[in-house]
Amino acid sequence: MPPQQIIVPWLCFLLMTVLVPEVSAMGGLCPVACTCKWKGGKQTVECMERGLITIPDSIDPETQVLDLSGNNLQILHRETFNRTGLINLQRVFLRSCRIGQIDNLAFRGLTNLIELDLSHNLLTGIPTGTFKDIPFLRDLIISNNPIQKIESQAFQAVHGLVKLDLSNCEIQNVAPKAFEGIEMLESLKLNGNRLSELRLRTVETLTRLHGVELHDNPWHCDCRLRSVKEWLVRNNIPYPENPVCSGGPERVIHKTFGELHIDDFACKPEILPVSRYIEAVSGENATITCRANAVPSAHVKWYWNGKQLINNSIFTPHQMIHIYEEGKQEKRSNLVITNIQEGDPSEFYCVAENRAGSSEANFTLRVSLRPLGITSLGNGQIAGLSAALVFLILFILIVISILLLRLRRLPFTESKTPGQIEKPPRLNDIPYSTVHYSGNGSVVTGSCFVSPSSTSGNNPDLINDTKGGEIVPTAVENFDRPLSGEYSRNPDSLYPSGLWDSEHGPSNTSFQYNDKTPIMHDGTSTGGSIEELTFRLAQGTNRLAAYPSDYGLPIAETKTENISIPASQVNLPVNAKTLRVWQKGAVPVLPPVTALKRVLTSNRNSPDEGYQEGCGTDV
Numbered sequence: 293m294p295p296q297q298i299i300v301p302w303l304c305f306l307l308m309t310v311l312v313p314e315v316s317a318m319g320g321l322c323p324v325a326c327t328c329k330w331k332g333g334k335q336t337v338e339c340m341e342r343g344l345i346t347i348p349d350s351i352d353p354e355t356q357v358l359d360l361s362g363n364n365l366q367i368l369h370r371e372t373f374n375r376t377g378l379i380n381l382q383r384v385f386l387r388s389c390r391i392g393q394i395d396n397l398a399f400r401g402l403t404n405l406i407e408l409d410l411s412h413n414l415l416t417g418i419p420t421g422t423f424k425d426i427p428f429l430r431d432l433i434i435s436n437n438p439i440q441k442i443e444s445q446a447f448q449a450v451h452g453l454v455k456l457d458l459s460n461c462e463i464q465n466v467a468p469k470a471f472e473g474i475e476m477l478e479s480l481k482l483n484g485n486r487l488s489e490l491r492l493r494t495v496e497t498l499t500r501l502h503g504v505e506l507h508d509n510p511w512h513c514d515c516r517l518r519s520v521k522e523w524l525v526r527n528n529i530p531y532p533e534n535p536v537c538s539g540g541p542e543r544v545i546h547k548t549f550g551e552l553h554i555d556d557f558a559c560k561p562e563i564l565p566v567s568r569y570i571e572a573v574s575g576e577n578a579t580i581t582c583r584a585n586a587v588p589s590a591h592v593k594w595y596w597n598g599k600q601l602i603n604n605s606i607f608t609p610h611q612m613i614h615i616y617e618e619g620k621q622e623k624r625s626n627l628v629i630t631n632i633q634e635g636d637p638s639e640f641y642c643v644a645e646n647r648a649g650s651s652e653a654n655f656t657l658r659v660s661l662r663p664l665g666i667t668s669l670g671n672g673q674i675a676g677l678s679a680a681l682v683f684l685i686l687f688i689l690i691v692i693s694i695l696l697l698r699l700r701r702l703p704f705t706e707s708k709t710p711g712q713i714e715k716p717p718r719l720n721d722i723p724y725s726t727v728h729y730s731g732n733g734s735v736v737t738g739s740c741f742v743s744p745s746s747t748s749g750n751n752p753d754l755i756n757d758t759k760g761g762e763i764v765p766t767a768v769e770n771f772d773r774p775l776s777g778e779y780s781r782n783p784d785s786l787y788p789s790g791l792w793d794s795e796h797g798p799s800n801t802s803f804q805y806n807d808k809t810p811i812m813h814d815g816t817s818t819g820g821s822i823e824e825l826t827f828r829l830a831q832g833t834n835r836l837a838a839y840p841s842d843y844g845l846p847i848a849e850t851k852t853e854n855i856s857i858p859a860s861q862v863n864l865p866v867n868a869k870t871l872r873v874w875q876k877g878a879v880p881v882l883p884p885v886t887a888l889k890r891v892l893t894s895n896r897n898s899p900d901e902g903y904q905e906g907c908g909t910d911v
Contacts, residue, residue: 322352323350328352335352340359360386361386361388365389366392368386370400383406386409388411391410392414395422396421402425403425403426407432410437412435414438416438418434420445432457444472446470448472452476460483460484462485466482476500480498483506485508499527503532511549512540513544514648515648518558521552537549544557560650561649563584564583572659575631575632580629584622585623586623586646589621594627595641602615623644638659639656
């Protein structure tokens with residue numbers, strides 16, 4: 293074949309290769325700047341280092357893997373992949389694309405995405421807002437970005453994340469809840485950052501972690517990293533390269549995590565402020581307290597004069613040493629010296645130490661003599677006595693209150709129980725004669741005279757008995773007297789009916805009495821009963837007998853009647869006077885019966901007064 297015939301087909305093939313877009317292995321179109329091929333069982337499009345600033349439009353929508361590494365994309369705009377129809381992407385590689393900004397909706401539509409590489413870009417923070425459209429992401433690489441801090445819940449939207457690479461990102465701080473929501477994480481890379489500490493709360497939720505890379509960080513190996521070391525040991529989490537301590541106690545610097553024990557991650561003890569001057573009383577126990585804060589817990593020792601004090605040891609022949617401790621991280625140590633005496637040693641030292649170092653503090657003990665009196669009591673004893681006194685006062689007040697309440701509840705009696713009322717015996721049982729009796733008064737026959745007494749004065753309301761005499765009184769029941777002082781005919785009257793002479797019948801003359809009727813009359817008043825009037829008549833005349841003016845009482849309002857009584861109907865001694873005695877509103881005052889006996893039996897002259905003694909009643 294001539295050479296010209298061979299050259300022409302090859303030229304046509306070359307022209308077609310240049311002018312016609314490349315056809316994908318699956319029969320689709322492939323951009324000129326990209327390579328389309330099957331790789332790892334996935335339809336893959338590789339457009340690496342072609343200077344692209346956007347995603348090519350002619351990529352087959354069935355593409356599963358897209359690699360745009362080494363381009364100059366800078367910004368991922370809103371729905372960048374969705375606009376080109378690339379909704380079946382499973383892996384996207386955007387490494388070294390100078391990306392500094394990602395729109396929150398840049399990955400919209402990529403619901404099948406399981407791997408995303410954003411390493412070696414210019415991101416300053418975790419693009420948390422973009423993760424909500426790729427919920428099934430399992431592998432995320434954000435290494436080599438100038439990210440300094442990881443915020444809380446930065447990856448919560450991709451809860452199925454298995455691998456997370458945050459290496460070489462200049463990270464200085466990781467929030468306690470930064471990894472919350474990604475409990476299925478198995479691999480974590482934090483190497484190559486600026487981490488000096490890591491809190492246990494940050495990583496303790498990663499229960500499925502099988503590998504972690506922490507090297508190339510300036511770890512400060514003290515108590516702040518102790519919890520992470522315990523977490524690594526307890527969960528047996530491997531780290532391919534041992535982290536190296538760059539800070540902390542001098543003895544741990546440049547040592548790896550594997551070379552250090554957990555207690556080597558310690559902080560030097562810190563003596564907490566307490567009183568350095570202790571007051572004690574001679575003869576009592578002295579207590580000195582030292583407080584130290586350290587992780588791990590510090591060992592506290594006490595020294596005196598360069599000599600260590602041992603618990604339950606003898607300090608002097610009459611003194612013992614006791615040491616009591618409580619607490620762990622913040623330990624409290626109490627040194628007790630029994631029977632402290634004046635002049636005992638006064639300087640003591642407390643030393644707290646652990647693997648990170650030691651701290652010490654000195655204490656001065658001052659001993660004073662025991663004061664006399666109540667001041668010698670301790671604060672607790674004084675407080676106890678005060679409390680007892682308060683309770684005693686309260687008890688007394690309560691008892692008084694109860695008694696007052698009981699007294700107030702007792703029924704109130706407005707009047708006392710009435711006493712027994714006595715009355716003289718019926719005179720019809722005595723062999724004395726009786727005389728006329730009317731319904732409004734009483735008359736006593738015989739030698740009855742009013743004899744004023746020098747001892748009683750002229751008090752008309754006073755009744756005196758001249759002679760002694762007793763008679764057994766009979767109680768009066770249901771005693772009811774009118775206020776006027778009148779007496780009834782009943783057997784309990786002042787002068788019972790048996791006292792009067794049976795030959796004189798009751799008078800039909802009636803006189804009205806009231807509570808102002810005088811006991812005695814002056815001879816001009818005609819008020820009263822017929823018996824009273826009879827006593828006021830002179831014997832054998834119809835003239836009213838007059839009383840002395842000093843026996844008078846206020847004149848009663850009475851009706852005046854002219855009454856004529858025959859002298860033959862009465863038999864009275866000369867100068868005899870009548871009287872009627874009562875007490876207003878109370879029990880009647882009765883004449884003594886002995887006086888009545890003397891009146892009815894005999895008459896005799898008084899040797900002292902010059903008057904005839906009669907009834908023996910002075911008014």
